[in-house]
Amino acid sequence: MRREIWITVNFVVCFLLYSMVTPLFVSAGDEDILEMDLANLMDVQITSAGRKSQVLSDVPAAVYVINREKIFESGATTIAEALRLVPGLQVARINANRWAISSRGFNGTFSNKLLVQIDGRSVYTPSYSGVYWDLQHVLLEDVDRIEVIRGPGATLWGANAVNGIINVITLPASDTQGGLVSLGTGTHEKLMAGARVGTKLNTDTYARFYAMGNDRDSFVKASDGSDGHDGWKNGQAGFRIDGDKGIRHAWTLQGDIFRVESEQDVAIRPVPQFPYNDAIVDSVKSHGGNILGRWTSKNSKQDIWTAQAYYDYNTRDEYSLGQTHHTLDMDFQHRFQPSGGHDVVWGMGYRMVRDDFSNTFQVQIMPEAQTTHLFSGFVQDEITIIDDLLWLTLGSKIEDNDYTGVELQPNARILWRPAKRHSFWTSVARAVRTPSRMEDSGRILQGIIPFPMYTQISLNGSPEYDAEKLIALETGYRYAATNNFSADISLFYNRYTDLGGIVQEEDRWTMYFANNVKGNTYGMEFAVTWLPVEWLETEFTYSCLQMDITGDAYSKKTIEETSPSHQAGLRLGIDLKKNLRLNLWVRYTGEIKFMDFTNTDRYRYVVDDSFALDANIRWQINGNMDLTVAGQNLLDGDFMEYGSDSYLTPIEIQRTLYAKITWRF
Amino acid sequence: MPKLRGAFKMINKTASAMLVLVFLGLYLMSGQGAAQDSTGRLSVSEYKLRAAYLYNFSKFIRWPESAFESKDAALVIGLLGEDVPMEIGELLNSKRIGSRPIEVRQYRTGESMDDCHLLYLESSRNWMPVLRTLKSSRVITVGDAPSFADDGGAIQLVTIRQRLRFIINLKAPGFTGVELDSRLLSLALEIKK
Numbered sequence: 001m002r003r004e005i006w007i008t009v010n011f012v013v014c015f016l017l018y019s020m021v022t023p024l025f026v027s028a029g030d031e032d033i034l035e036m037d038l039a040n041l042m043d044v045q046i047t048s049a050g051r052k053s054q055v056l057s058d059v060p061a062a063v064y065v066i067n068r069e070k071i072f073e074s075g076a077t078t079i080a081e082a083l084r085l086v087p088g089l090q091v092a093r094i095n096a097n098r099w100a101i102s103s104r105g106f107n108g109t110f111s112n113k114l115l116v117q118i119d120g121r122s123v124y125t126p127s128y129s130g131v132y133w134d135l136q137h138v139l140l141e142d143v144d145r146i147e148v149i150r151g152p153g154a155t156l157w158g159a160n161a162v163n164g165i166i167n168v169i170t171l172p173a174s175d176t177q178g179g180l181v182s183l184g185t186g187t188h189e190k191l192m193a194g195a196r197v198g199t200k201l202n203t204d205t206y207a208r209f210y211a212m213g214n215d216r217d218s219f220v221k222a223s224d225g226s227d228g229h230d231g232w233k234n235g236q237a238g239f240r241i242d243g244d245k246g247i248r249h250a251w252t253l254q255g256d257i258f259r260v261e262s263e264q265d266v267a268i269r270p271v272p273q274f275p276y277n278d279a280i281v282d283s284v285k286s287h288g289g290n291i292l293g294r295w296t297s298k299n300s301k302q303d304i305w306t307a308q309a310y311y312d313y314n315t316r317d318e319y320s321l322g323q324t325h326h327t328l329d330m331d332f333q334h335r336f337q338p339s340g341g342h343d344v345v346w347g348m349g350y351r352m353v354r355d356d357f358s359n360t361f362q363v364q365i366m367p368e369a370q371t372t373h374l375f376s377g378f379v380q381d382e383i384t385i386i387d388d389l390l391w392l393t394l395g396s397k398i399e400d401n402d403y404t405g406v407e408l409q410p411n412a413r414i415l416w417r418p419a420k421r422h423s424f425w426t427s428v429a430r431a432v433r434t435p436s437r438m439e440d441s442g443r444i445l446q447g448i449i450p451f452p453m454y455t456q457i458s459l460n461g462s463p464e465y466d467a468e469k470l471i472a473l474e475t476g477y478r479y480a481a482t483n484n485f486s487a488d489i490s491l492f493y494n495r496y497t498d499l500g501g502i503v504q505e506e507d508r509w510t511m512y513f514a515n516n517v518k519g520n521t522y523g524m525e526f527a528v529t530w531l532p533v534e535w536l537e538t539e540f541t542y543s544c545l546q547m548d549i550t551g552d553a554y555s556k557k558t559i560e561e562t563s564p565s566h567q568a569g570l571r572l573g574i575d576l577k578k579n580l581r582l583n584l585w586v587r588y589t590g591e592i593k594f595m596d597f598t599n600t601d602r603y604r605y606v607v608d609d610s611f612a613l614d615a616n617i618r619w620q621i622n623g624n625m626d627l628t629v630a631g632q633n634l635l636d637g638d639f640m641e642y643g644s645d646s647y648l649t650p651i652e653i654q655r656t657l658y659a660k661i662t663w664r665f
Numbered sequence: 666m667p668k669l670r671g672a673f674k675m676i677n678k679t680a681s682a683m684l685v686l687v688f689l690g691l692y693l694m695s696g697q698g699a700a701q702d703s704t705g706r707l708s709v710s711e712y713k714l715r716a717a718y719l720y721n722f723s724k725f726i727r728w729p730e731s732a733f734e735s736k737d738a739a740l741v742i743g744l745l746g747e748d749v750p751m752e753i754g755e756l757l758n759s760k761r762i763g764s765r766p767i768e769v770r771q772y773r774t775g776e777s778m779d780d781c782h783l784l785y786l787e788s789s790r791n792w793m794p795v796l797r798t799l800k801s802s803r804v805i806t807v808g809d810a811p812s813f814a815d816d817g818g819a820i821q822l823v824t825i826r827q828r829l830r831f832i833i834n835l836k837a838p839g840f841t842g843v844e845l846d847s848r849l850l851s852l853a854l855e856i857k858k
Contacts, residue, residue: 034720041714042828044714045828046829172826174827
């Protein structure tokens with residue numbers, strides 16, 4: 001890892017030196033434009049104005065878009081941190097390198113009802129159906145937006161999109177021409193380095209290449225304030241090429257490689273010999289890569305098809321398990337308007353996942369290697385019932401997976417726009433989460449009782465484990481008065497059946513994953529953006545969540561109490577001067593509690609409700625360069641944001657400061 | 666773990682040293698390039714860009730002598746609409762193509778536009794009837810409506826990836842009798858034959 005970081009650092013240095021001797025781009029006045037030859041004229045980019053407050057008035061779902069400005073205004077340094085902006089998402093930093101992120105409840109270290117995609121590539125791990133957030137990186141400067149859909153979106157996106165979908169979308173290479181270097185350092189972020197070169201390969205083909213590296217310090221243990229052993233480093237490099245073939249066809253080829261090395265403080269690890277249970281500091285090593293190709297053909301504005309294929313490889317090694325996944329995914333989508341009033345999208349997909357595990361004394365998955373196939377198809381029709389007033393969307397996905405067979409995931413949505421600025425929507429949808437490899441065929445040793453009789457406490461997968469099911473009712477309203485004011489509210493009522501829980505055998509020490517839990521959740525999410533004066537931008541978000549779960553005591557308490565009931569956020573962006581902006585962000589998070597594994601009436605950790613303040617100031621030194629000085633968690637020097645629902649030692653997140661400079665040329 | 670800690674520290678030191686250097690470098694360079702917009706990209710109003718395209722087209726298209734009244738008669742670029750920004754006209758009026766000056770004429774709807782060489786029809790205007798009346802004329806029409814070339818226009822401007830490109834429709838009547846520079850054809854996004 002040290003070498004990889006060094007390669008990244010060296011790359012950045014060379015890049016800097018190179019760019020320093022290269023003259024800065026000379027700006028062109030009116031006369032120069034006329035003197036430019038035709039080939040150069042075709043490179044002049046038309047900047048689109050007023051993209052800042054885009055209104056999504058015609059989507060019949062609870063959508064929130066984090067655009068690139070918001071990412072920088074938030075001071076976030078990772079995708080996970082940026083997701084705190086979204087009302088209705090639960091984002092908690094477990095330790096320096098791990099996050100618990102979910103939508104509409106069910107949060108946990110291994111939360112599993114969220115589909116996350118980066119440029120159309122799914123990044124959830126099939127072994128537990130969750131996301132290793134420490135492995136998901138993009139050069140934030142190249143991100144166009146992060147679209148978050150709360151609630152089921154299974155019809156278009158497929159299984160696992162039960163409680164939400166997160167789509168990270170990067171800019172096409174044509175929008176990232178030129179060079180960029182960003183470099184930062186701070187109390188926690190010891191090194192943040194990124195570099196990108198964007199270039200034109202020929203008249204119709206644009207490319208960019210990037211490299212990034214981060215080195216982050218550890219936080220402290222909640223118990224005694226000693227080193228939390230959770231520092232981490234990552235290095236990543238990649239490319240994206242976008243091309244056109246005539247006016248109708250466009251294609252993309254992109255890929256990344258990455259390496260991440262992190263530490264974790266393990267509170268309890270069962271070992272076969274005396275003392276049977278110990279605590280260790282473990283080093284987690286991960287690496288991977290992916291390549292994706294996409295072809296889009298637009299026969300007319302109403303007739304577009306897209307074909308996409310990708311291959312993704314990643315491997316993660318830790319004390320408890322080594323896991324490698326190879327994923328091959330192919331998708332086809334076609335959108336057309338067969339007659340007036342119908343807008344149809346249909347598609348087909350195939351995904352092959354080959355896994356390969358290195359079992360340990362603690363965790364075993366049998367068989368150690370396996371290949372699964374997933375076939376899917378979907379169709380959706382948006383029907384205009386009354387022009388410019390009422391739309392009905394009907395659709396369903398049908399999926400055939402190796403664990404539970406055929407799953408149907410239909411949805412119906414209505415959008416009503418009684419006036420130009422007002423829109424109401426309502427929907428009913430069914431979604432399923434198919435079993436993970438662990439739930440199907442894993443065995444996790446939780447601990448060992450050495451006396452009076454050597455006993456292993458284990459949690460076991462079961463081939464009978466079925467898909468979790470959800471019927472969701474949602475409704476929402478959007479109001480976009482002007483570009484300066486918009487409000488968005490959504491309400492949901494979710495009914496889950498066959499949720500994952502735990503059943504014990506008679507001996508009490510052998511447990512199984514089972515679908516013995518069900519329940520209802522309901523809640524509300526609210527976001528309002530207001531720009532009262534030209535130099536001030538404000539955003540307020542609030543969400544509440546209630547969960548009524550029935551099942552085994554452990555599952556019930558864990559599900560109900562590890563997601564906060566109330567969350568709120570207030571962001572202020574103040575333009576102090578034309579080139580100086582101050583961003584303030586206050587967040588409130590309700591209490592969460594972690595039950596004691598051995599006694600469901602006691603709590604191991606109680607995380608009090610809390611306020612957090614992030615602030616940053618961004619100075620545009622000139623047109624090409626800006627400097628950000630940011631502070632995170634400024635109110636509290638050390639606080640526990642999440643307790644622990646796993647083997648990880650509870651960690652206190654610290655107040656952090658960093659400075660970062662970004663230079664474009 | 667101590668090994669890893671050591672590596673962390675080393676990188677940290679180097680990184681701080683590097684940062685100081687970089688900040689210094691950047692400080693020395695601040696103030697330059699201020700004319701560029703905040704995204705670091707060159708930006709011009711779309712009108713001026715279109716003017717530049719028209720100027721370039723007139724350089725790459727060679728009209729026969731018969732298309733001009735005299736040896737030093739102006740090359741006429743027509744614009745539909747009297748409220749086209751003055752800048753376009755001013756920018757182009759100061760240019761020459763070889764020995765010929767450029768003359769910009771603004772037309773009203775309904776006027777005869779046969780007397781210009783290159784005619785720009787903005788998509789927001791009522792360009793369809795104009796194109797129809799020019800069916801048999803030698804005017805090379807330039808437009809940016811999505812179906813401009815398909816409807817008989819000669820050169821269609823297309824915004825693709827936030828950049829202006831063009832399609833050439835060789836079937837357009839304006840192209841008969843003129844010579845086209847091969848560079849113009851090679852840069853076209855699409856050539857309709």
